[in-house]
Amino acid sequence: MGIGNDPCFMFSALFLCWFSFITNHLSLGAVDTISATQSLSGDQTIVSAGGTFEMGFYKPGKSSNYYISMWYYEVSPKTIVWVANRDIPISNKYSSVLKILDGNLVLLNESQIIIWSTNHKSTTTTSSNFVAAVLGDDGNLVLRDGSNSNSTKPIWQSFDHPTHSWLPGSKFAYDKRTKTHQVLTSWKNSEDPSPGLFSLNLDATSIQFLLLWNGSEQYWTGGPWNGQFFSLVPEMRGDYMYNFSYHDNENESYFIYTPYNSSFISGFIMDVSGQVKVVTWLRGTKERNVLWTLPVQQCEVYAFCGAFGTCNENTLPFCNCPNGFNPTSSNDWNSMSYSGGCMRRTELVCRNNEKKDTFLEYPNMRLPKHPRSVAVGSAEECEFTCLSNCSCTAYAYDSDGCSIWIGDLFNMQELLENDDRGRTLYLRVAVSMYSSGKNKKGIIGVVLGSVSVVLVFSGLIFAVGKRRQVDEEQTTTVYGSLVAFRYKDVRRATKNFKEKMGGGGFGSVFKGKLPDSTTIAVKQLASVNQGEKQFRAEVSTLGTIQHVNLVRLHGFCSEGKKKLLVYEYMQNGSLDSHLFHKMESKVLDWKTRYQIALGTAKGLAYLHEECRDCIIHCDIKPENILLDVDFSPKVADFGLAKLLGREFSKVLTTMRGTTGYLAPEWILGVAITNKADVYSYGMMLFELISGRRNTYQSEATKYFPIWASSVVIEGGDVFSLLDSKLETHVDVEEVWRICKLACWCIQDDANHRPSMGDVVQVLQGILDVKPSPIPRLLQALVDDD
Numbered sequence: 001m002g003i004g005n006d007p008c009f010m011f012s013a014l015f016l017c018w019f020s021f022i023t024n025h026l027s028l029g030a031v032d033t034i035s036a037t038q039s040l041s042g043d044q045t046i047v048s049a050g051g052t053f054e055m056g057f058y059k060p061g062k063s064s065n066y067y068i069s070m071w072y073y074e075v076s077p078k079t080i081v082w083v084a085n086r087d088i089p090i091s092n093k094y095s096s097v098l099k100i101l102d103g104n105l106v107l108l109n110e111s112q113i114i115i116w117s118t119n120h121k122s123t124t125t126t127s128s129n130f131v132a133a134v135l136g137d138d139g140n141l142v143l144r145d146g147s148n149s150n151s152t153k154p155i156w157q158s159f160d161h162p163t164h165s166w167l168p169g170s171k172f173a174y175d176k177r178t179k180t181h182q183v184l185t186s187w188k189n190s191e192d193p194s195p196g197l198f199s200l201n202l203d204a205t206s207i208q209f210l211l212l213w214n215g216s217e218q219y220w221t222g223g224p225w226n227g228q229f230f231s232l233v234p235e236m237r238g239d240y241m242y243n244f245s246y247h248d249n250e251n252e253s254y255f256i257y258t259p260y261n262s263s264f265i266s267g268f269i270m271d272v273s274g275q276v277k278v279v280t281w282l283r284g285t286k287e288r289n290v291l292w293t294l295p296v297q298q299c300e301v302y303a304f305c306g307a308f309g310t311c312n313e314n315t316l317p318f319c320n321c322p323n324g325f326n327p328t329s330s331n332d333w334n335s336m337s338y339s340g341g342c343m344r345r346t347e348l349v350c351r352n353n354e355k356k357d358t359f360l361e362y363p364n365m366r367l368p369k370h371p372r373s374v375a376v377g378s379a380e381e382c383e384f385t386c387l388s389n390c391s392c393t394a395y396a397y398d399s400d401g402c403s404i405w406i407g408d409l410f411n412m413q414e415l416l417e418n419d420d421r422g423r424t425l426y427l428r429v430a431v432s433m434y435s436s437g438k439n440k441k442g443i444i445g446v447v448l449g450s451v452s453v454v455l456v457f458s459g460l461i462f463a464v465g466k467r468r469q470v471d472e473e474q475t476t477t478v479y480g481s482l483v484a485f486r487y488k489d490v491r492r493a494t495k496n497f498k499e500k501m502g503g504g505g506f507g508s509v510f511k512g513k514l515p516d517s518t519t520i521a522v523k524q525l526a527s528v529n530q531g532e533k534q535f536r537a538e539v540s541t542l543g544t545i546q547h548v549n550l551v552r553l554h555g556f557c558s559e560g561k562k563k564l565l566v567y568e569y570m571q572n573g574s575l576d577s578h579l580f581h582k583m584e585s586k587v588l589d590w591k592t593r594y595q596i597a598l599g600t601a602k603g604l605a606y607l608h609e610e611c612r613d614c615i616i617h618c619d620i621k622p623e624n625i626l627l628d629v630d631f632s633p634k635v636a637d638f639g640l641a642k643l644l645g646r647e648f649s650k651v652l653t654t655m656r657g658t659t660g661y662l663a664p665e666w667i668l669g670v671a672i673t674n675k676a677d678v679y680s681y682g683m684m685l686f687e688l689i690s691g692r693r694n695t696y697q698s699e700a701t702k703y704f705p706i707w708a709s710s711v712v713i714e715g716g717d718v719f720s721l722l723d724s725k726l727e728t729h730v731d732v733e734e735v736w737r738i739c740k741l742a743c744w745c746i747q748d749d750a751n752h753r754p755s756m757g758d759v760v761q762v763l764q765g766i767l768d769v770k771p772s773p774i775p776r777l778l779q780a781l782v783d784d785d
């Protein structure tokens with residue numbers, strides 16, 4: 001295809017010629033080509049013929065630098081997929097130009113010096129007059145020689161030079177002739193596209209994708225390709241959106257993928273967070289969805305919080321510095337770039353026989369990477385070993401023996417108290433960090449001392465509080481049925497937010513006690529963008545919603561940016577802790593599980609059908625089903641989707657980042673109805689049955705909802721699906737009913753799913769349930785077997 005016989009090309013060229021008489025400022029919307037007669041400068045852009053991609057100068061965030069970049073046209077947030085001059089920015093886009101020069105596409109900076117080029121060394125003398133670069137609707141910028149109309153092979157194409165994203169239809173390849181792998185490298189930070197520390201790599205030997213830090217430290221793999229999917233990410237196969245395939249020939253081996261439905265535009269992006277984000281949206285809609293983030297958990301990313309930084313999956317921001325440490329660069333830290341890590345406020349003093357350093361105890365930690373084990377027999381010897389080497393920064397001693405760490409600590413993670421991965425880490429600090437300058441025992445004394453001072457102090461406050469209770473009641477306003485708490489009262493009730501029970505993207509939850517001894521759970525909302533009036537209005541609506549299967553809102557606090565919700569406290573915590581965590585002693589029996597399924601359904605049915613404004617929960621998962629003292633379930637966090645608006649959907653997609661409970665509608669970008677909750681509820685039913693996360697696998701091919709559906713539809717042995725921890729007293733009929741129901745709830749088409757009211761009736765045995773058709777996506781999988 002060449003300039004002579006490609007009508008589109010000719011048209012664009014003519015169009016460009018005509019256009020160059022007109023001011024640059026007009027939109028060049030219809031132009032997709034850079035040619036001898038048309039270059040790109042200033043605010044000009046080219047747009048692919050189908051309007052999918054746009055290219056031009058782009059200035060990321062608050063940076064003052066410009067880069068020739070390609071992004072999805074009309075999609076927000078603006079998502080860059082390719083950058084030409086990622087290492088060498090320019091600062092004036094009006095005096096820089098992207099043009100064809102000597103058969104290449106080149107970028108000239110303000111001094112008209114070439115700073116980026118397609119670098120093609122032509123074998124024949126190509127005339128620049130016939131060379132042109134066309135931005136395709138697939139996101140491929142292709143440089144062709146129009147004078148050689150027989151040549152179909154491009155001179156150069158951006159698909160062969162990806163930067164940080166992998167687009168549908170392009171190869172992710174290993175070139176056997178040059179022995180080179182393609183690599184996607186993250187940006188340095190959100191304002192600097194130059195190569196950062198995280199990269200997505202193809203291991204051609206074992207045929208798998210790896211995520212590496214600094215080119216060496218592997219922190220994630222999708223598992224080997226088994227011909228159909230990557231063994232550790234079955235949900236990628238379970239989703240019917242993409243056709244992944246692997247090809248191997250004498251010259252190269254590569255992966256390629258295409259969406260089955262061309263209405264979906266998507267891409268794999270190696271994000272600055274160190275996660276691969278698979279983004280997608282429906283043609284015609286402007287809003288982007290993040291379909292998957294790999295790895296799902298931010299804290300799995302190696303060194304995400306830098307040296308000495310601790311990662312916490314349950315707080316925003318994810319990164320914190322330990323006591324005695326400050327962020328190395330608070331600027332970076334404030335702009336959410338944590339890789340610089342933390343540094344000591346007081347340097348260690350290391351002199352022989354002088355105990356100038358000591359250790360701070362950190363319980364419930366995931367230990368840093370790269371420990372060295374030391375063969376000693378006691379905690380004291382372990383501590384001594386560390387203390388006697390000036391480069392030793394931490395130690396841990398437990399049933400696995402003594403481990404010490406030399407140099408910077410990476411990958412520390414704060415875990416929740418009931419997490420059985422938690423260990424205790426002893427972090428070396430300078431004694432002089434404390435003014436006392438005493439020995440180690442002294443330090444622990446100081447730490448304990450200050451804790452008890454706080455306790456005594458808060459005790460005092462309580463006493464004062466009690467005395468002034470008459471006052472208090474006068475200043476506590478009641479808002480509808482809700483109490484509007486003052487921040488200082490909530491702080492007092494939670495002992496300055498001391499006892500954290502859990503948390504997530506919306507903020508942490510703390511246990512507290514009101515002066516009248518009512519135990520409460522306080523949810524600290526991470527970010528609310530609503531105005532005061534609207535916030536109060538929304539919250540007071542939530543306050544009117546009362547149902548035995550919904551967690552009761554007592555009140556709220558709203559002072560400036562401080563937004564808190566005060567809920568009733570639930571003794572038995574959340575469902576996930578009983579289903580999935582090994583530490584729990586009591587296994588939920590079948591009857592209890594059935595009642596939890598029924599109660600949850602009743603709560604949701606009330607939200608969907610009976611309260612004044614229908615509420616879609618949007619985030620049904622075991623973490624949001626709380627259990628009362630008698631294990632009756634109450635749905636938590638309802639109404640937050642509306643309250644938090646955009647923040648909520650951001651959290652949904654970026655925090656969880658997995659399709660685990662999310663209905664296809666979320667991914668497809670179509671309207672969300674209350675049937676989205678039904679889907680999530682169905683996914684949760686499977687977990688209630690199996691006692692495991694759906695994403696857990698015993699054998700690579702068995703994605704539980706898929707397996708369970710096929711068992712149900714073939715009339716197989718439903719008992720094989722049950723949690724092995726369940727003993728006797730299982731009602732066969734109930735198991736069948738709940739399994740069939742779960743299959744109906746996860747139908748692809750929202751219209752085929754039952755309403756929550758129907759679900760209640762089925763569980764009560766009032767409505768009968770026939771076997772469901774296999775969902776389309778499951779059908780495909782079952783057929784493959």
Ligand SMILES: *[C@@H]1O[C@H](CO)[C@@H](O)[C@H](O)[C@H]1NC(C)=O
Pocket residue numbers: 109110111112113115
């Ligand atoms: C243009 O690039 C050249 C070579 O990198 C450099 O020496 C020169 O300073 C640049 N001009 C401007 C205005 O930045």
Ligand SMILES: *[C@@H]1O[C@H](CO)[C@@H](O)[C@H](O)[C@H]1NC(C)=O
Pocket residue numbers: 147148149150
């Ligand atoms: C294209 O191929 C035809 C026949 O194969 C040949 O006659 C012609 O010279 C070629 N044109 C160019 C520009 O190479």
Ligand SMILES: *[C@@H]1O[C@H](CO)[C@@H](O)[C@H](O)[C@H]1NC(C)=O
Pocket residue numbers: 214
């Ligand atoms: C990355 O690795 C190189 C050597 O391969 C090393 O010099 C550099 O310091 C490392 N970067 C960081 C941030 O540790």
Ligand SMILES: *[C@@H]1O[C@H](CO)[C@@H](O)[C@H](O)[C@H]1NC(C)=O
Pocket residue numbers: 243244245256
């Ligand atoms: C998937 O893609 C491969 C390679 O592009 C193609 O051969 C195959 O037919 C496609 N499969 C489906 C079901 O579209």
Ligand SMILES: *[C@@H]1O[C@H](CO)[C@@H](O)[C@H](O)[C@H]1NC(C)=O
Pocket residue numbers: 249250251
């Ligand atoms: C491999 O490369 C050679 C030389 O470029 C080419 O002739 C051959 O067709 C290629 N093989 C495949 C399968 O593409």
Ligand SMILES: *[C@@H]1O[C@H](CO)[C@@H](O)[C@H](O)[C@H]1NC(C)=O
Pocket residue numbers: 261262263282668670
């Ligand atoms: C692609 O998805 C859209 C939106 O869900 C749907 O309307 C359309 O029918 C789908 N096309 C195909 C070929 O499945």
Ligand SMILES: *[C@@H]1O[C@H](CO)[C@@H](O)[C@H](O)[C@H]1NC(C)=O
Pocket residue numbers: 388389390391392406
């Ligand atoms: C401290 O430990 C490291 C690693 O084991 C070792 O290389 C170094 O020599 C030790 N330093 C001293 C003073 O023992």
